Amino acid sequence: MTGVPPTRIAQPKLEHFIRSVFVAAGLRDDLAADVAEVLIEADMMGHATHGVALVPMYLKSLESGGMAKDGEIEVLADMGACATWTCHRLPGATVLKRAMDLAIERAKTFGCSTVSITDSYHMGALAVYLVQATQQGMMAVLSSSTLSSNGVAPFGGTVGVMTPNPIAAGIPTSGDPILLDISASITTRNKSLQYAAAGQRFPGQWALDVDGNPSDDPNALLDGGTLLPIGGLDHGHKGYALGLMVEALTQGFSGIGRNDEQTGTYTTGFLQVFDPRAFAGKDAFTRTTDHLVKLCQNNHPRAGVDKVRVPGENALARRRAALKNGVDLSGQIMQGLAAAAEQTGVKLPDPVVQRLCDI
Amino acid sequence: MTGVPPTRIAQPKLEHFIRSVFVAAGLRDDLAADVAEVLIEADMMGHATHGVALVPMYLKSLESGGMAKDGEIEVLADMGACATWTCHRLPGATVLKRAMDLAIERAKTFGCSTVSITDSYHMGALAVYLVQATQQGMMAVLSSSTLSSNGVAPFGGTVGVMTPNPIAAGIPTSGDPILLDISASITTRNKSLQYAAAGQRFPGQWALDVDGNPSDDPNALLDGGTLLPIGGLDHGHKGYALGLMVEALTQGFSGIGRNDEQTGTYTTGFLQVFDPRAFAGKDAFTRTTDHLVKLCQNNHPRAGVDKVRVPGENALARRRAALKNGVDLSGQIMQGLAAAAEQTGVKLPDPVVQRLCDI
Structure with missing residues (x-):
């Protein structure tokens, strides 16, 4: 990296910039707006690997046709409670925001609704979309x-078959929702690249090398190795089983699987929204989840842990701070944005002025 | 153990015996038939901890009222695609067999159907029920x-909050289904008891002792310790997140959670059935899952592994062998059945005669 400093940018300015960059690169304006919103949400929630760091990759995909510049979602099947969409490589941000809108509406009628998705471009951090429902x-x-x-x-x-196959869930309470977003493998390719770039080993045996030997070297993956499922060598049959379940939910229902050769970032998805009003009621649901959150947050922590947290707790706190104070971006990410600005002729936004005292 | 030998019993004779024991103990005949069928299925699939080994516990629950002797399921809500049941401590075998029947019927209309269950007695091995759908x-x-x-x-x-919270899924292919059944914790209380009884340590740090120190001692759990979620100390935030999701799905929708004090084996459940015909079609689904199974089963195994298997593969092979040759029961399990026979006055079934040559 050639010395680009980390920068803090106000969320509206950053969103305007990212949207303008994609419009300048040929993406239809409403799609660009979705992408900008979703990428920045990921940064604000602390998922920097799935935030505006992806802008250079997305721009390349626009050029190669891996992400569509415009187009419409095509409905392959619609039973009311269940819909199946093929999305012609539209941005995952648009696909999932619209799927969430539909699923929320349909859940009011059916109690539970399902949207099965194929041929989407990259979806980013799944946790970002959940708040649409929990709200x-x-x-x-x-x-x-x-x-x-x-x-x-x-x-x-020893031979790679699956992606990390994330499962995300948003669980409403009477306060902040629980937002979980886990992959069925211990780590992901992006995280491995981060470890490798930082010259670090994994904290455990998280990979197999190309010969099937357990390894804590993040480069093992780049050299033909594979990522271990959750549980690793000790109890990785559990992560393997979860990964298979996600393959069936995402590819099986949408009907396009690993038997159909695909190029680029060809993503399949599976979304369900549940309305507790259709079951024992909204109050009973949140009374239950409120109590669960309390049991966890008030839990006596073990040595070295300051406080037991529920998933999403840190992310939502970070998001609130970022909305108030601006979005923090590393020097490496800023370098990618500077290149995108140069490529598209869009001016980089000014950083937040850090006041040393109140005026 | 006082030297009861392991025994092999033909499935129909064993089923007749178990059913008769429960009827003699006061359980309504149709409920007894469900319990016998489901417990023996677990043994045949190799889940001996969830098989007829549970007969003594079930008999005690019948005496204490923890399991109901008769009664009916009460429908709390029914939106068509989603139903909510309270089951007045009926056996989980009956509850889940009926829930599966309803969900399969409803899935034909809605594509996906959901049954939310509260106040059930023990459900046993979840994997047993899945074949009803995959068939x-x-x-x-x-x-x-x-x-x-x-x-x-x-x-x-360091303070226990959840149960192991299993997730099971049955995934149809054009051949045998994939049947997965994993808990969100590394191991379960029953498995810990088995390790402790055998004088063995866990293969890894699977528990925390009462002070929160990692432990491979199965007795830690009995001494006030807790079971670690999948991923253990290394990446247990993933198992923790899964466990929370299951708490919300099972307790949140059914409306009875850990805020409501319960005694005995008070079980909540969450069932969904999906009909691929409502999405991209049954053929597209099984074409996808067939290919996935092939990629796994033909995978090059790492050193020390003879063959990569898909979840359920061994269980279904064991089941076929047991239906043909009889159900193998350990001396410890036979001791429990002998006690049940004595208690209820039902005669123990004859073992399979092991012929040394064809007649």
Whole structure:
């Protein structure tokens, strides 16, 4: 890196910039707005690997046709409670925001609704989309898999078959929602690249090298190795099973799987939204989840842990701070944005002025 | 153990015996038939901890009122695609077999159907129920949690909050289905008891002792410790997140959670059945899952692994062998059955005669 300093930018200015960059690169304006919003949400929630760091990759995909510049979602099937979409490589941000809108509406009628998605471009951080549902008192469950990538081997095997296959869920309470977003593998390709770039080893045996030997070297993946499923060598049959479930939910229902050769970032998705009003009621639901959160947050922590947290707690606190104070971006990310600004002729936004005292 | 030998019993004779024992103990005949069928299925699939080994516990629960002797399921809500049941401590075998029947029927209309269950008695091995759906080309997802038990602490904490919270799924292919059944904790209380009884340590740091120190001692759990979520100390935030999701799915929708004090084996459940015909079609689904199974089963195994298997593969092979040759029961399990026979006055079935040559 050639010395670009980390920078803090106000969220509206950053959003205007990212949107303008994509419009300048040919993406339809409403799609560009979705992408900008979703990428910046990921940064604000602390998922920097899935935030505006992806702008250079997205721009390349626009050039190559891996992400569509415009187009419409095509409905392949619609049973009311369940819909199946093929999305012609539209940005995952647009696909999932619209799927969430539909699923929320349909859940009001059917109690639970499902949207099965194929041929989407990259979806980013799944956790970002969940709040759309939890704000209306609904629970959302969301998974994805990418057909063109296969860094995770089945437990006991050495040849990559699956992607990390995330499962995300938004669980409403009467306060902040629980927002979970986990992959079925211990780590992901992006995180491995970060470890490798920082010259660090994994904290444990998180990968297998190309010969199937357990390894804590993040470069193992780049050299033909594979990522271990959750549980690793000790109990990785559990992560393997979860990964298979996500493959079936995302690819099986949408009908396009690893038997269909795909190029670029070809993503399949599975979304469900549940309205607790259709079951024992919204109050009973949040009374239950409120109590669960309390049992966890008030739990006696073990040595070295300051406080037990529920998933999403840190992310939502970070998001509030970022909305108030601006979005923090590393020097490496700023370098990518500077290149995008140069490529598209869009001016980089001014950083937040850091006042040393109140005026 | 006082030297009861392991025994092999033909499935129909064993089923008749178990059913008769429960009828003699006062359980209504149709409920006894469900319990016998489901417990023996677990033994045949190799889940001996959830098989007829549970007969003594079930008999005690019948005496104490923890399991109801008769009664009916009460429908609390029914939106068509989603139903909510309270089950007045009926056996989980009956509850889940009926829930599966309803969900399969409803999935034909709505594409996906959901049954939310509260106040069930023990459900046993969830994997057993899945075949009801996969035989009709449908995918089933099933979870449970038990309110009266809490051996799993949140990640970073030391006080038990949750049960192991299993997630099971049956995924149809054109051949055998994939049947997965994993808990959100590394191991379960029953498995810990087995390790302790055998004088063995866990293969890894699977528990925390009462002070929050990692431990491979199965007795830690009995001494006030807790079971670690999947991923353990290394990446247990993932198992913790899964456990929270199952708590919300099972307790949140059914409306009875850990804020409601419960005694005995009070189990909540969450069942979904999906009909691929409502999405991209049954053929597209099984074409996808067939290919996935092939990629796994043909995978090059790592050193020490003879063959990569998909979840359920061994269980279904064992089941076929047991149906043909009889159900193998350990001396310890036979001792429990002998006690049940004595208690109820039902005669123990004859073992399979092991012929040394064809007649």
